[in-house]
Amino acid sequence: MEHKQKPHLHATWIDRDAIGIVERLQKSGHMTYLVGGCVRDLLAGLHPKDFDIATNAQPNMVKKRVWGSYVIGRRFRLVLAKRGDQQYEIATFRRAGRPEDFVEGEDAPIGDNFFGTPEEDALRRDFTINALFYDPINDQLIDYAKGLPDIEAGIVRMIGDPKTRILEDSIRSLRAVRLSHKLRYTIESEFRAAIQETAAAVAQSALPRRREEYLKFLRLDHPLCALAEMFDLSLLQYLLPTLHALWQDPQQLETFIHYWHLGTRLQLDPKDPVDLYLPLVFAFSRACQNQSDLELQRDNFMRDELGMFKAEMSEVMHILELSQSLPNVTAFRKRGQRRQQAFLNQYRLPQAITLAEIDFQLSPEDLNFWRTGQGDRPLLNSNSKEEPQPHG
Numbered sequence: 001m002e003h004k005q006k007p008h009l010h011a012t013w014i015d016r017d018a019i020g021i022v023e024r025l026q027k028s029g030h031m032t033y034l035v036g037g038c039v040r041d042l043l044a045g046l047h048p049k050d051f052d053i054a055t056n057a058q059p060n061m062v063k064k065r066v067w068g069s070y071v072i073g074r075r076f077r078l079v080l081a082k083r084g085d086q087q088y089e090i091a092t093f094r095r096a097g098r099p100e101d102f103v104e105g106e107d108a109p110i111g112d113n114f115f116g117t118p119e120e121d122a123l124r125r126d127f128t129i130n131a132l133f134y135d136p137i138n139d140q141l142i143d144y145a146k147g148l149p150d151i152e153a154g155i156v157r158m159i160g161d162p163k164t165r166i167l168e169d170s171i172r173s174l175r176a177v178r179l180s181h182k183l184r185y186t187i188e189s190e191f192r193a194a195i196q197e198t199a200a201a202v203a204q205s206a207l208p209r210r211r212e213e214y215l216k217f218l219r220l221d222h223p224l225c226a227l228a229e230m231f232d233l234s235l236l237q238y239l240l241p242t243l244h245a246l247w248q249d250p251q252q253l254e255t256f257i258h259y260w261h262l263g264t265r266l267q268l269d270p271k272d273p274v275d276l277y278l279p280l281v282f283a284f285s286r287a288c289q290n291q292s293d294l295e296l297q298r299d300n301f302m303r304d305e306l307g308m309f310k311a312e313m314s315e316v317m318h319i320l321e322l323s324q325s326l327p328n329v330t331a332f333r334k335r336g337q338r339r340q341q342a343f344l345n346q347y348r349l350p351q352a353i354t355l356a357e358i359d360f361q362l363s364p365e366d367l368n369f370w371r372t373g374q375g376d377r378p379l380l381n382s383n384s385k386e387e388p389q390p391h392g
């Protein structure tokens with residue numbers, strides 16, 4: 001049943017370029033709305049990071065009507081429109097395939113390119129709170145999946161049978177956990193039971209897709225709470241078994257949590273995967289430091305479970321190893337000026353110094369040396385004519 005009312009959101013939070021795209025398509029006679037996460041976040045009192053748009057205009061028509069846009073995808077054709085450094089996804093309303101769509105003797109339609117009505121599009125989405133449409137021109141909220149009551153109640157609920165929908169795309173289990181912690185909502189009880197029952201199926205999903213979810217987990221305000229819920233729902237057991245084993249050892253878990261909180265004192269860029277992974281790998285390394293196969297476990301954890309790229313693994317390990325070398329100030333002093341300069345030019349050195357500090361590896365004198373350059377002579381010689389050298 002369709003439910004319409006004015007949404008409780010601040011119009012000033014809505015991106016002007018997104019409104020412009022909606023207005024342009026509406027003026028061309030096409031039904032067009034903001035949709036999904038941006039509407040959910042606006043109603044939940046959060047500033048959206050992205051603004052997605054849904055319309056009844058097909059991709060090639062959108063491309064003609066919206067400047068700076070181009071069609072992408074084969075399985076799921078949609079339009080991307082660029083405005084400065086921002087990008088907007090414009091998707092045509094979709095529906096599920098029907099038997100009559102597959103005519104014997106003809107090529108089967110590609111992927112999910114069955115265009116439908118707004119209601120069909122809403123009901124094929126994952127969660128009720130992600131299925132809301134908002135018309136910013138006419139200030140109208142359209143709710144086919146009863147998502148607004150769930151936003152008001154703080155509930156993450158699957159559209160349709162939870163188990164069936166998870167088995168269609170098991171990544172939905174990770175999305176549900178992440179969203180519940182981002183919004184501080186509760187996962188609906190039947191949905192929660194289905195997540196636990198189908199936990200093993202999530203391990204069959206593609207690792208790159210899981211990696212993207214893990215990075216979003218690490219951007220949460222309290223990632224440890226989300227990991228704890230993954231443990232409770234058996235997701236950790238199948239997806240991050242190395243971390244699951246740690247979670248079952250009270251002493252290791254206590255150490256892990258302690259060093260995790262220390263690691264969050266680093267200056268971290270949420271857009272940099274290395275920065276996101278660093279506190280996690282640091283805490284893991286400290287919790288498992290007495291294990292004989294630490295290096296093997298850590299490599300497997302980073303590569304096979306988290307889906308870290310080789311370059312990211314190398315960078316994280318470089319920071320950890322660099323922090324451990326800092327207590328040996330004497331060795332640094334023995335180097336020539338050129339080698340000292342090359343060492344100091346390392347991009348990750350400030351993080352390594354902070355890591356060594358919070359890990360209590362540095363005496364007050366050594367920390368003062370690395371922070372200020374005080375000692376026999378300054379670390380950085382402002383009169384030096386040598387060019388900075390990359391770290392090697």
